[in-house]
Amino acid sequence: MSGIFISFEGPDGAGKTTALNSLTPKLKALTEQEIVVSREPGGSPIAEKIRKIILDIHDQEMDDRTEALLYAAARRQHLVDVILPTLNADKILLSDRFVDSSIAYQGGGREIGTKEVAEINDFAIDGHLPDLTIYFDISPEVGLSRIRKDHQQAMDRLEKASLDFHKRVHDSYLKLVHDNPDRIVSINADQAPDQVVEDAVNVIIQRFPNVFNGGR
Ligand code: TYD
Numbered sequence: 001m002s003g004i005f006i007s008f009e010g011p012d013g014a015g016k017t018t019a020l021n022s023l024t025p026k027l028k029a030l031t032e033q034e035i036v037v038s039r040e041p042g043g044s045p046i047a048e049k050i051r052k053i054i055l056d057i058h059d060q061e062m063d064d065r066t067e068a069l070l071y072a073a074a075r076r077q078h079l080v081d082v083i084l085p086t087l088n089a090d091k092i093l094l095s096d097r098f099v100d101s102s103i104a105y106q107g108g109g110r111e112i113g114t115k116e117v118a119e120i121n122d123f124a125i126d127g128h129l130p131d132l133t134i135y136f137d138i139s140p141e142v143g144l145s146r147i148r149k150d151h152q153q154a155m156d157r158l159e160k161a162s163l164d165f166h167k168r169v170h171d172s173y174l175k176l177v178h179d180n181p182d183r184i185v186s187i188n189a190d191q192a193p194d195q196v197v198e199d200a201v202n203v204i205i206q207r208f209p210n211v212f213n214g215g216r
Contacts (some may be wrong), residue, residue: 003087007098010136013143014189030212036086039096041074044081050074068106076124108172109165136189140166
């Protein structure tokens with residue numbers, strides 16, 4: 001397999017999805033290799049159906065472990081349908097969220113346990129970890145205030161959870177960054193949007209200088 005797999009992670013309100021939208025064309029201009037952008041939960045037809053079930057605002061009574069298993073199931077399908085074929089075709093796959101989201105949100109946030117959630121995800125991903133993970137760091141307070149300003153009516157079920165939940169998610173992300181220094185690079189997301197994008201692009205160029213070399 002010769003493609004490159006990069007995931008993007010962060011707490012709600014980190015601006016990760018917006019940053020991904022503007023950094024993708026910048027990366028495309030720097031390489032001849034094709035770039036495919038995907039997201040979780042979802043990213044393929046079956047995985048998107050599972051996403052609808054998980055994020056349905058009415059399902060307040062969903063069991064925490066059911067939720068964790070559904071995320072892992074959606075991830076498995078996304079991996080098989082999109083990620084592996086893209087990497088096998090020598091392309092670059094950018095995924096908005098991947099396994100670290102489950103460890104932080106279900107393991108830490110929902111307090112199932114990071115080890116337990118990592119284990120069910122090991123079964124789902126079968127060793128296919130990203131080559132690089134960019135983590136957009138934002139404090140839970142700033143992250144949540146951004147969400148409230150942006151789309152007060154459209155908060156989904158998980159975003160409605162308490163500040164304590166978001167603090168546990170943030171703490172778990174910091175532990176993941178600490179425990180995986182070779183894979184995960186943390187970026188300060190509490191800066192001007194352009195600066196955040198520039199930082200992310202620079203991390204990617206530095207990690208893969210032969211691929212993002214301006215098409216030379
Ligand atoms: P989404 O609308 O895609 O938000 P974002 O732009 O923040 O990624 O919703 C994804 C939500 O699902 C987000 O609150 C994080 C959560 N999530 C988990 O709890 N576990 C997971 O494994 C994944 C992939 C996402």
